[in-house]
Amino acid sequence: MTIAGFDSRQLALFRTVVEAGSLTAAARRVHVSQPAVTAAIQKLEGALGVTLLERSARGVTPTDAGRKLLGHARAIDALMSEAVADVTERHEPLGPLVIGASTTIAAGLLPTLIARFRELEGDVGVRLVVGNTGEILDQVRSRELPLGLVEGPSRAPRIRLERFGDDTLLPVVAASRERRIALESTPVLWREVGSGTRAVVEKALRRRGRRPLPMDLELGSTAAIRRAVALGLGLGFLSRWSIGDALDAGRVRVAPLPDLAIERRFSWASASGELTGTAARFRAFAQRERPSLGH
Numbered sequence: 001m002t003i004a005g006f007d008s009r010q011l012a013l014f015r016t017v018v019e020a021g022s023l024t025a026a027a028r029r030v031h032v033s034q035p036a037v038t039a040a041i042q043k044l045e046g047a048l049g050v051t052l053l054e055r056s057a058r059g060v061t062p063t064d065a066g067r068k069l070l071g072h073a074r075a076i077d078a079l080m081s082e083a084v085a086d087v088t089e090r091h092e093p094l095g096p097l098v099i100g101a102s103t104t105i106a107a108g109l110l111p112t113l114i115a116r117f118r119e120l121e122g123d124v125g126v127r128l129v130v131g132n133t134g135e136i137l138d139q140v141r142s143r144e145l146p147l148g149l150v151e152g153p154s155r156a157p158r159i160r161l162e163r164f165g166d167d168t169l170l171p172v173v174a175a176s177r178e179r180r181i182a183l184e185s186t187p188v189l190w191r192e193v194g195s196g197t198r199a200v201v202e203k204a205l206r207r208r209g210r211r212p213l214p215m216d217l218e219l220g221s222t223a224a225i226r227r228a229v230a231l232g233l234g235l236g237f238l239s240r241w242s243i244g245d246a247l248d249a250g251r252v253r254v255a256p257l258p259d260l261a262i263e264r265r266f267s268w269a270s271a272s273g274e275l276t277g278t279a280a281r282f283r284a285f286a287q288r289e290r291p292s293l294g295h
Contacts, residue, residue, distance in 0.1 A: 108241030152196025
């Protein structure tokens, strides 16, 4: 589509450049030369009359105008995916939904979405693969999974990441634990390396001068951390999506460390190319449902 010199293909390419972080990396993704990508972006900037990218030795970053355009580009792409999902396969039963999710999302968020999706679309089969963020991204990258929903990263090699929503990790301890919490002397309950939760918690604690210590525990699931917190084994970080039952039962409490409430992002992960079929239908459905999700 072209409007007054504005080509929607240039818009898609602009989004790829921003997400790849450089003109060269974007050229590799779309299999064209770097000069061709540069020329297309310059043509887009000329058509709009604004500068969209700041260029440096480290790559490119969007200007204020570029960030605004990126938001519109993502909205247009989501709308196109929804349109494709809406008009295809309506008269035939949907195939199974195959999706991967990191553990917090699989336990706290996806069951509600899948239940609502099946109410709308009928008894669609589901195969949900659960792993840490790194494992899910690897399976999406190798195309073992068409779609993933993960926590943490804003970029990943050869993966398209699109924001689904935001989450907060809360510092929690056993309800019976003394009120004062000293980071340097309280064991921290870590997720395993490769977990999106582990990455954002480690970054936040490093800013406070707290690194992993021999007294800490490393546990392989959200459920294990929740149980370990309730048993008084240390300080854990739990998603607002997974903490409710334990709080309600009076087993754990939020620690008095307000500056350690950690914000993070939930993102769709897909390989390059158009998402189709049941996975596309589910992603479009979930985007519509997101505002109504409670905690």
